[in-house]
Amino acid sequence: MITLFCLLLPLLAAVVASPLTRKFGHNSAWILALAPACSFFYFASHLPEIANGEVVTGGYAWVPSLNLSFSWFIDGLSLTFALLITGIGTLIVLYAGGYMKGHPQQGRFFAFILLFMGSMLGVVVSDSFLMLFVYWELTSITSFLLIGFDHTREAARRSALQALVITGGGGLLLLAGLLFLWNISGITQLSLLIHGGDLVRESPFYLAALLLILGGCFTKSAQFPFHAWLPNAMEAPTPVSAYLHSATMVKAGVYLLMRLNPVLGQTPAWEILLPFFGGITLIVGTFLSLRQTDLKLMLAYTTMASLGLLVMLTGFDTEHAISAAVLYLVAHSLFKGALFMVAGIVDHEAGTRDVTRLGGLRSAMPITFGAALLAALSMGGLPLFFGFLAKEEIYYALAGGNPRAILFTAVAVVGNALMFAIAFAVALKPFLGKPVKTPKHAHEGPVLLWLGPVVLAGLGLLAGLFSSTAHRFISSPMASAIEDKPVQVTMSTVPHLGVPLLLSVVTVALGALVFWRLAQARLLMTKFIDALGPGPDRAFDAFIAGLVKFSAAVTRFVQPGRMDVYVTATFVLVAVTLLVPPIVYGELPALPAWPADVMLHEWVFLAIAAIGVVAVLTASNRLTAIVALGIQGFAVAVLFLLFGAPDLSFTQFMVETLSVVILALVMARLRLMPSDHRPLLQRLGDGTVAVACGLGFMLLLLKATQGTFNNSLTEFFNAYSKVIAHGANVVNVIIVDFRGTDTLGEIAVVMITGLAILALIRIRTGSSTLKPRDNDPDAPEGEGA
Structure with a gap:
């Protein structure tokens, strides 16, 4: 029960965010931050038992017959994510209190960010497929609200729509993939599925399930070519960038890949697709980051690159690669969250994020500079920081003598070197050098602003210094959960001579060279990327424009505004539905034998019905046709009466009478032309459709009457009509009661x-x-x- 309360706590805080902000202003951040803080401490209390290999499960059955439940599963993987979401979330709420101070919609912003926090928390602790998918889509919806928070700006609206379309479309792929996994295994809970990997991998539907799951994960984690929404999402306020697009939402896809590693991993498809797309994303992200001058965009593209690195490592599916992914994920959440907040502070206090218009802010913003430097040292992978452990483990996992290992090691070295350059460009360029006149008089921000980056950057250093403790409670349990077997992470901050250290030195040297020649590198990369032509961002606009035109064309075709087209299409579909299945599957009824004892009066009423048909077809005006149409109905009603169904006969008489009267009154009121002006070709077409529908219903009724009659309902109604409904007329009781x-x-x-x-x-x-x-x-x- 406590777990459920802690899962819902951010959502409950979102409900009261606006009233609290109206009453306390930006100081409400201290109150609202208590919600994620309480959840953080609750999840942290499980660290010892999770470190000992235990798991925390619970939930409630929702639809037991379909094996659907609202359930949670907390192991080393989900616990680490839960701590990142709630811990960083607490700092983000406080940061937003200072950053959004005085904004008229600050309460709405708090509500949105807390709703997202609760949604993301649900994703990482969900056990049931249904719960996972619902929370997954909630993260897309809430991120749409946050990215488009400043809805008066067209750029914000476009970016929000782009993120929703891409991640929402990926969510549909994920749903299909989960249905495949359910169909393959018969399991709807992740905690059980991770032990059934062999069953899934041996299924002929494995590849389909894998591709669908990857579609959902790649769109959510901004893998190439689905990456365009991530940098465009920087239109959102900086607290959103620091939270959603560095530490939480963009890692949802990585989380699910790690969670399903025991199920979908250890196959050639897994080990080809993930490193391939991850490696491309790493290189493309770092190249694109070099050409940027906006601090947030520089960080956004390196976030994209880091996500590619995580996907690449997960795809290698070795113990050291998984350990490297774990270390880098935690380190990235700490240093990237801190750097995004630093970028926001610089923008908030200096009035610009353009790195070419900044400089000399160290004396005006010493605390912010200190946090930025510590975060950059971790992002650059220098000793004593947690980022150094991650980089060393990456090279230890990738380095090898075969061509595949050499290729991906080179990709990692280039990617890490360029991220090193960007890290120090963000941390040093705005603060060192000669002071530059900025749009606003730069000064240190309030405690609500610098508290978050200081804490996160400091944790990056502390985690590196006390790495054994971090490994025991965080890294090893998380790696064990991903591998579904005990894994011990032992990498320390003490450099070890060997290939990994050599590659680290190469990375730092290359990164320092790029940083030294950053302006030239930016110019060169701009020319190179411009020469490649429009990228996925322009492709998205073209796709949306084409989709709108296609939708308009389809709408004009299926909704032309003419009733005759709608009626004709409806009856064509009815005819096809009635005739095609029995013909295709050989279920046509046998022709009935002609009865030998047809009475004279029965012949008479059959002849009347036939005369009515002729009268309708030869009527000189519509009113005559309507009246003649009732002849068939009355003839059929008499036949019902002759065969012992007086109730049905009476109903038929009433329906036919009312239909003829109402239609005659309406047609007379509308005063239509007396003759039918349809051309002969249209009459033939309409007649064909009408005959096809009549033939279809005839065949259906014949087939139904030729089947074995099941009288169980008859016996039920005969037995219980008077007992339950207190009525002797069974037909009336059925209509009125049952x-x-x-x-x-x-x-x-x-x-x-x-x-x-x-x-x-x-x-x-x-x-x-x-x-x-x-x-x-x-x-x-x-x-x-």
């Missing part, structure tokens, strides 16, 4: 139809008569249909 709701619905349909007819005949357009439509050849002057 099918009372259906009857009520039928009455409602008749009433709605009557109201529509009444509205139609009461239409007035300036006078008591209706004006003709331009395209209605049957309407005389001054009147129309």
